[in-house]
Amino acid sequence: DIQMTQSPSTLSASVGDRVTITCRASQSVSTWLAWYQQKPGKPPKLLIYKASTLESGVPSRFSGSGSGTEFTLTISSLQPDDFATYYCQHYNSFPYSFGQGTKLEIK
Amino acid sequence: QVQLVQSGAEVKKPGASVKVSCRASGYTFIGYDIHWVRQAPGQGLEWMASIIPNTAGAKFAQKFQGRVTMTRDTSISTAYMELNNLGSDDTAVYYCATPYQRDGFDIWGPGTLVTVSS
Numbered sequence: 001d002i003q004m005t006q007s008p009s010t011l012s013a014s015v016g017d018r019v020t021i022t023c024r025a026s027q028s029v030s031t032w033l034a035w036y037q038q039k040p041g042k043p044p045k046l047l048i049y050k051a052s053t054l055e056s057g058v059p060s061r062f063s064g065s066g067s068g069t070e071f072t073l074t075i076s077s078l079q080p081d082d083f084a085t086y087y088c089q090h091y092n093s094f095p096y097s098f099g100q101g102t103k104l105e106i107k
Numbered sequence: 108q109v110q111l112v113q114s115g116a117e118v119k120k121p122g123a124s125v126k127v128s129c130r131a132s133g134y135t136f137i138g139y140d141i142h143w144v145r146q147a148p149g150q151g152l153e154w155m156a157s158i159i160p161n162t163a164g165a166k167f168a169q170k171f172q173g174r175v176t177m178t179r180d181t182s183i184s185t186a187y188m189e190l191n192n193l194g195s196d197d198t199a200v201y202y203c204a205t206p207y208q209r210d211g212f213d214i215w216g217p218g219t220l221v222t223v224s225s
Contacts, residue, residue, distance in 0.1 A: 001168075001169065032210065034209075034210065034211030034212070036152075036211075036212075038152075043202050043204070043215035043216065043217060043218055044152065044202075044204075044212070044215060045215075046209060046211045046212060046213045048211075049209045049210045049211035049213075050210055055209065055211075055213065087151065087152055089152075089154070089211065089212075091206075091210060091211065094157075094166040095154055095166065095167070095168040095169065096142070096154045096157075097154055097168075098144075098151060098152040098153065098154060099151075100151045101151040101152070
């Protein structure tokens, strides 16, 4: 099974900051990787798929990059609505799996 | 409107079973896999299993193999996830989701809270 590891687990930042979250796969997943944002009490929301394709309606300050085993999610200028928990997920092969999550907190 | 509608919250005793439903609306049910993801209180997301509505073929995470049953009723566009021999660590919100227009899961149900308590 492919293991997904995110870092950091928690990230403190301020409005306007540029932040980057990293996701590593235990073996190559090509570009079969998605990023989700989750807020308390809500289901996850798809932000990016195929490692770098922005989901419709998602602000352009979000971007994804990477392939193989190393991926990043970048938010270019944090907005108040962005403080949430972020997860990566591979869908290269079964079983699909998620990273453990990165909680983005207000500094 | 494309959406997944899930059954309501459940409270079960240890050792019991729970069956959660996920009804698709606004799209062709048999065209898209249904996945189940759970989230224990304060914890991360855990992929459990998926079903191909057209064929009923299913895939499972190793830890749930033998304890989870995936079924569907195409006449009412509904998928079911049944988890047996519940323990307290099965207390979680159970989500269904589908990769409708994207590779990733772009459509999610609202979640079903399953509480296991004696």
